[in-house]
Amino acid sequence: MxxxxxxxxxxxxxxxxxxxxxxxxxxxxxxxxxxxxxxxxxxxxxxxxxxxxxxxxxxxxxxxxxxxxxxxxxxxxxxxxxxxxxxxxxxxxxxxxxxxxxxxxxxxxxxxxxxxxxxxxxxxxxxxxxxxxxxxxxxxxxxxxxxxxxxxxxxxxxxxxxxxxxxxxxxxxxxxxxxxxxxxxxxxxxxxxxxxxxxxxxxxxxxxxxxxxxxxxxxxxxxxxxxxxxxxxxxxxxxxxxxxxxxxxxxxxxxxxxxxxxxxxxxxxxxxxxxxxxxxxxRIAQARAELQDQRATLDALSTSTGAAPGAAGAARFGPLLERSLFNMVQEQSRRLQAMSDELDAVRATLNERKLIERAKGLLMAHRQMSEDEAYKALRQMAMNQNRRILDVANAVLSLADVLPGGR
Amino acid sequence: MxxxxxxxxxxxxxxxxxxxxxxxxxxxxxxxxxxxxxxxxxxxxxxxxxxxxxxxxxxxxxxxxxxxxxxxxxxxxxxxxxxxxxxxxxxxxxxxxxxxxxxxxxxxxxxxxxxxxxxxxxxxxxxxxxxxxxxxxxxxxxxxxxxxxxxxxxxxxxxxxxxxxxxxxxxxxxxxxxxxxxxxxxxxxxxxxxxxxxxxxxxxxxxxxxxxxxxxxxxxxxxxxxxxxxxxxxxxxxxxxxxxxxxxxxxxxxxxxxxxxxxxxxxxxxxxxxxxxxxxxxRIAQARAELQDQRATLDALSTSTGAAPGAAGAARFGPLLERSLFNMVQEQSRRLQAMSDELDAVRATLNERKLIERAKGLLMAHRQMSEDEAYKALRQMAMNQNRRILDVANAVLSLADVLPGGR
Known part of the structure; x- marks a missing residue:
């Protein structure tokens, strides 16, 4: 087990x-x-x-x-x-x-x-x-x-x-x-x-x-x-x-x-x-080194706590080592969560492109446009209205629900 | 290849x-x-x-x-x-x-x-x-x-x-x-x-x-x-x-x-x-059926386009089939992107808990609190200030940069 x-x-x-x-x-x-x-x-x-x-x-x-x-x-x-x-x-x-x-x-x-x-x-x-x-x-x-x-x-x-x-x-x-x-x-x-x-x-x-x-x-x-x-x-x-x-x-x-x-x-x-x-x-070398450290610490822990019941080491260090294993486990969970939060923040900068892609897809579906035509249409709207392409894309997407066949 | x-x-x-x-x-x-x-x-x-x-x-x-x-x-x-x-x-x-x-x-x-x-x-x-x-x-x-x-x-x-x-x-x-x-x-x-x-x-x-x-x-x-x-x-x-x-x-x-x-x-x-x-x-059965359909379509395409050069089929259908393969490829990319956008939207509802977890982690690090104590502290602050725990967690996190040893 x-x-x-x-x-x-x-x-x-x-x-x-x-x-x-x-x-x-x-x-x-x-x-x-x-x-x-x-x-x-x-x-x-x-x-x-x-x-x-x-x-x-x-x-x-x-x-x-x-x-x-x-x-x-x-x-x-x-x-x-x-x-x-x-x-x-x-x-x-x-x-x-x-x-x-x-x-x-x-x-x-x-x-x-x-x-x-x-x-x-x-x-x-x-x-x-x-x-x-x-x-x-x-x-x-x-x-x-x-x-x-x-x-x-x-x-x-x-x-x-x-x-x-x-x-x-x-x-x-x-x-x-x-x-x-x-x-x-x-x-x-x-x-x-x-x-x-x-x-x-x-x-x-x-x-x-x-x-x-x-x-x-x-x-x-x-x-x-x-x-x-x-x-x-x-x-x-x-x-x-x-x-x-x-x-x-x-x-x-x-x-x-x-x-x-x-x-x-x-x-x-x-x-x-x-x-x-x-x-x-x-990052790979670092993660490998950390794995090795972790393994060494865990080996040390199990050697001490794995001692015969009643042995001086286990009695003295048991609860302490138990505590440190618990901390390792908790710390790792928190670190992974923090990494995932940070990833989300970095990825947020990619959203602009995704929005434009989605608006393009919508125009392609509703106006039977090719991809190039859809992008040109967005760009043209942006130029005409003196707005950023991103804002035009957002406006197009917010119309999605009222367009026939929109999702 | x-x-x-x-x-x-x-x-x-x-x-x-x-x-x-x-x-x-x-x-x-x-x-x-x-x-x-x-x-x-x-x-x-x-x-x-x-x-x-x-x-x-x-x-x-x-x-x-x-x-x-x-x-x-x-x-x-x-x-x-x-x-x-x-x-x-x-x-x-x-x-x-x-x-x-x-x-x-x-x-x-x-x-x-x-x-x-x-x-x-x-x-x-x-x-x-x-x-x-x-x-x-x-x-x-x-x-x-x-x-x-x-x-x-x-x-x-x-x-x-x-x-x-x-x-x-x-x-x-x-x-x-x-x-x-x-x-x-x-x-x-x-x-x-x-x-x-x-x-x-x-x-x-x-x-x-x-x-x-x-x-x-x-x-x-x-x-x-x-x-x-x-x-x-x-x-x-x-x-x-x-x-x-x-x-x-x-x-x-x-x-x-x-x-x-x-x-x-x-x-x-x-x-x-x-x-x-x-x-x-x-979803697995559906994805398998779609894979089979896709494979059948692609086989049909390659049989027609793989005909000897100049054969009537290839000459007549070539560009048309080319076009439909292109559409399949594009459609799949767009579908995957749409799925990923939808996933992000669903996951956003999980952010509340993540924020509270992060605020807890911060209190644990800075005040040497246990996890239970940190959560209790957040709850207490929320009760005292008559605010939601989420808002208190946000307030705690916004202090992270000014706290000593903050990330």
């Missing part, structure tokens, strides 16, 4: 198993970050290639496709390991379902590249297709952050997710600006979208800053090149304030400076991923 | 594994409910036995102890199965840690009974010792509700937990009243405690009502005996308004009527436990 101390140790072993699982997810996230970066570059190059009718970036793009394929191989290998691992790990169903979306998206990638090769689609359409794939990959990272079982690791994942999402908005901005400067034309809707992308970046980087430690923030500061930022801001101003016609010949300059900015972000992203991996390892 | 549809199926299999785990937890909860009921009876009988200096309930108590031992055996057997099962199931560490508290408490039970036999402790002290054990068992049920992965099952667990907690307050009220009527004395602190126990029952039964379906509510109505309730209310009035001295000879009457009320609750509790078990089985 198992005793209280056996379950005390079993609880700790579960924690270690959860942390190990989290460690594998963290490695997956690192590999996904690299793949997204490669796809972002391919998207930017494809944009210019298509906008310039094949005159520019042809060769660079071919190189970049090769890099993407290598990176995709790494991601697929990690997915494969997940599938062959334990079936009942903690976040199983949700993470697996996000992976299904990504794998399905990847199946369309070769065809997308063929169409770009043949210039068989517009630059904007290509950018949307890449964006959809990247958004699926980001959803895997989001899910990892939302289902992490350790508050410290969850904080690190929230910081990394927001940084990656901010960088993706920067990538979308690069593609939008590249199209505008390459074609020499931008309309007011394009300019509004541009401003929206700038604001979205700020929001993400703010959360990243809130959840990062000083070392990461210093690295992020150091990675910023003020000359690059100043030039990006100057070109942003030109693009966002132009009256339809844009000065020709700025496309390459815009692409260059944006790329320098984004590549600098990549170094921060890499640091975040490495820190995340190290944090998982530390 | 695994495809999107493989992961789609894997996600569903994870869900099934989680539901099966939940089913085992639900069975454990049913067994715990029976054990708590037996302990509550033993507590009541021990109270009268001690208060009457061994004159009353001696034999009944001996029978009840035997029933408790049988029920304890069932609980221990379930614990044993948990420990030998998969180590990395979802709620592992927290549930295991709660079980450790219970097992540790059970080790003190034989000694407690010896002291009652020998009339070596007061009735109030014995009631507190039984109460602590029951509270540990309720914490296992609470944890099961808080870590359930299915919103419907979580709702059923929240309803059951609140019903059990309300019934436990009723049991504490029975013991308190039994002591008061047996000794013929009650002071104003005792009366305040009594009123607090009545209010706490109401709070719990309200949550139970909010989370239960009409069938259960009808059964609960039917189980109420208005004659019994009227007599309990009359005796409550006598006990709560008396000026110190109580009419003699009411102890047995009070114990009897309370017991009839609580035994009627037991039948509702049993219905809740059976419904919970059936719900888990239904």
């Amino acid at each position: 198992r005793s209280g101390s056996d379950f005390l140790l079993a609880a700790r072993q579960c924690e270690i198993a959860e942390l190990e699982q989290l460690g594998r997810t963290a490695e997956l996230v690192g590999v996904i970050a690299r793949f997204i970066h490669a796809l972002q570059r391919e998207r930017g190059m494809s944009s210019i290639f298509l906008s310039s009718h094949g005159a520019q970036f042809g060769e660079l793009r071919a190189h970049q496709v090769a890099e993407c394929l290598a990176s995709e191989g790494e991601v697929r290998e990690r997915f494969e390991r997940m599938a062959t691992g334990s079936a009942d790990d903690r976040s199983g169903s949700r993470l697996f379902s996000r992976v299904a979306v990504v794998l399905h998206g990847l199946e369309g990638l070769p065809r997308l590249r063929e169409r770009v090769d043949a210039q068989g689609l517009g630059a904007a359409e290509a950018a949307v297709a890449f964006g959809r794939l990247i958004s699926g990959l980001l959803a895997v990272v989001f899910e990892a952050a939302d289902t992490a079982t350790d508050p410290e690791v969850s904080r690190a994942l929230v910081a990394l997710f927001n940084f990656m999402q901010g960088k993706e908005f920067a990538g979308q901005e690069r593609a939008l600006g590249a199209r505008a400067f390459a074609t020499g034309v931008i309309d007011s809707a394009g300019q509004e979208h541009w401003r929206h992308l700038i604001e979205s970046q700020q929001g993400c980087f703010q959360v990243f800053a809130d959840f990062s430690d000083p070392q990461v923030l210093r690295a992020e500061q150091a990675a910023r090149d003020s000359t690059v930022l100043a030039e990006v801001e100057r070109l942003r101003r030109i693009g966002c304030t132009a009256r339809r016609e844009l000065e020709a010949g700025l496309a390459n300059r815009w692409y260059d400076y944006c790329t320098r900015r984004i590549d600098a972000m990549r170094s921060v992203e890499d640091l975040l991923a490495v820190n995340l991996r190290d944090l998982c390892r530390e | 695994r495809s999107g549809s493989d992961f789609l199926l894997a996600a569903r299999q994870c869900e099934i594994a989680e539901l099966e785990q939940l089913g085992r937890t639900a069975e454990l909860v049913g067994v715990i409910a029976r054990f708590i009921h037996a302990l509550q009876r033993e507590r009541g009988m021990s109270s009268i036995f001690l208060s009457s200096h061994g004159a009353q309930f001696g034999e009944l108590r001996a029978h009840q102890v035997a029933e408790c031992l049988a029920s304890e055996g069932e609980v221990r057997e379930r614990f044993e199965r948990m420990a030998t099962g998969s180590a990395d199931d979802r709620s592992g560490s927290r549930l295991f840690s709660r079980v450790a508290v219970v097992l540790h408490g059970l080790e003190g039970l034989p000694r407690l009974r010896e002291r009652v036999d020998a009339q070596g402790l007061g009735a109030a002290e014995a009631a507190v010792a039984f109460g602590r054990l029951i509270s540990g068992l309720l914490a296992v049920v609470f944890e099961a509700a808080d870590t359930a992965t299915d919103p419907e099952v979580s709702r059923a667990l929240v309803a059951l937990f609140n019903f059990m907690q309300g019934k436990e307050f009723a049991g504490q009220e029975r013991a308190l009243g039994a002591r008061a009527f047996a000794t013929g004395v009650i002071d104003s602190a005792g009366q305040e405690h009594w009123r607090h126990l009545i209010e706490s029952q109401q709070g719990c039964f309200q949550v139970f009502a909010d989370f239960s379906d009409p069938q259960v509510l009808r059964a609960e109505q039917a189980a109420r005996d208005s004659t019994v309730l009227a007599e309990v209310e009359r005796l409550r009035r006598i006990g709560c308004t008396a000026r110190r001295e109580l009419e003699a000879g009411l102890a047995n009457r009070w114990y009897d009527y309370c017991t009839r009320r609580i035994d009627a609750m037991r039948s509702v509790e049993d219905l809740l436990a059976v419904n919970l078990r059936d719900l888990c089985r239904e």
Whole structure:
């Protein structure tokens, strides 16, 4: 028959198993970050290639496709390991379902590249297709952050997710600006979208800053090149304030400076991923050491109390040791509860995205919109009403009950 | 290399594994409910036995102890199965840690009974010792509700937990009243405690009502005996308004009527436990059927799209089927997210208890109080300030940052 101390140790072993699982997810996230970066570059190059009718970036793009394929191989290998691992790990169903979306998206990638090769689609359409794939990959990272079982690791994942999402908005901005400067034309809707992308970046980087430690923030500061930022801001101003016609010949300059900015972000992203991996390892090592301590204490207790009845040791220390075992048990329960409370607090920062996702889902169901259309509709409402997307999403959700067929 | 549809199926299999785990937890909860009921009876009988200096309930108590031992055996057997099962199931560490508290408490039970036999402790002290054990068992049920992965099952667990907690307050009220009527004395602190126990029952039964379906509510109505309730209310009035001295000879009457009320609750509790078990089985059967449907659809898709290139079927249906696979993948992701949102909403009702637990922990750390003392202190503050315990707990927690050594 198992005793209280056996379950005390079993609880700790579960924690270690959860942390190990989290460690594998963290490695997956690192590999996904690299793949997204490669796809972002391919998207930017494809944009210019298509906008310039094949005159520019042809060769660079071919190189970049090769890099993407290598990176995709790494991601697929990690997915494969997940599938062959334990079936009942903690976040199983949700993470697996996000992976299904990504794998399905990847199946369309070769065809997308063929169409770009043949210039068989517009630059904007290509950018949307890449964006959809990247958004699926980001959803895997989001899910990892939302289902992490350790508050410290969850904080690190929230910081990394927001940084990656901010960088993706920067990538979308690069593609939008590249199209505008390459074609020499931008309309007011394009300019509004541009401003929206700038604001979205700020929001993400703010959360990243809130959840990062000083070392990461210093690295992020150091990675910023003020000359690059100043030039990006100057070109942003030109693009966002132009009256339809844009000065020709700025496309390459815009692409260059944006790329320098984004590549600098990549170094921060890499640091975040490495820190995340190290944090998982530390937490695992720490939990193992604590398990060992606990086991040693319990052994010591049972040796003293297990002495022959009436022996001096048991008589003297019995009630005292009993008390200390009770304290250990109580302390562990409280610690686990505190961790769970802290986790809830960290996860609350992810609610904004969940609300927007739900509002999108509602529009898709009621207005037969695609996902992109639903997001565009929300963004448009926000712009028209001069409100945040989050507030518009909340308003849409509060209408759910009165809409026909709403839940 | 695994495809999107493989992961789609894997996600569903994870869900099934989680539901099966939940089913085992639900069975454990049913067994715990029976054990708590037996302990509550033993507590009541021990109270009268001690208060009457061994004159009353001696034999009944001996029978009840035997029933408790049988029920304890069932609980221990379930614990044993948990420990030998998969180590990395979802709620592992927290549930295991709660079980450790219970097992540790059970080790003190034989000694407690010896002291009652020998009339070596007061009735109030014995009631507190039984109460602590029951509270540990309720914490296992609470944890099961808080870590359930299915919103419907979580709702059923929240309803059951609140019903059990309300019934436990009723049991504490029975013991308190039994002591008061047996000794013929009650002071104003005792009366305040009594009123607090009545209010706490109401709070719990309200949550139970909010989370239960009409069938259960009808059964609960039917189980109420208005004659019994009227007599309990009359005796409550006598006990709560008396000026110190109580009419003699009411102890047995009070114990009897309370017991009839609580035994009627037991039948509702049993219905809740059976419904919970059936719900888990239904959800598992449903998830398995959905998995089979999904597999059949995917097989049909791959047969059509796997046809030789250029075949009429693939050419005609390819993009259409592609689209439907995409929809399946998206739909599943959204469903899982919606389930998770709903879960968060259900769990929010458990926050009250968590806040009170945290405030207790803070008082224990800062004032070197025991758990019972900390709870008493909170209750006292609430009574003095005429506020709810929840508000007092919140006030205590908001002081955490300014207290020395606060987190």
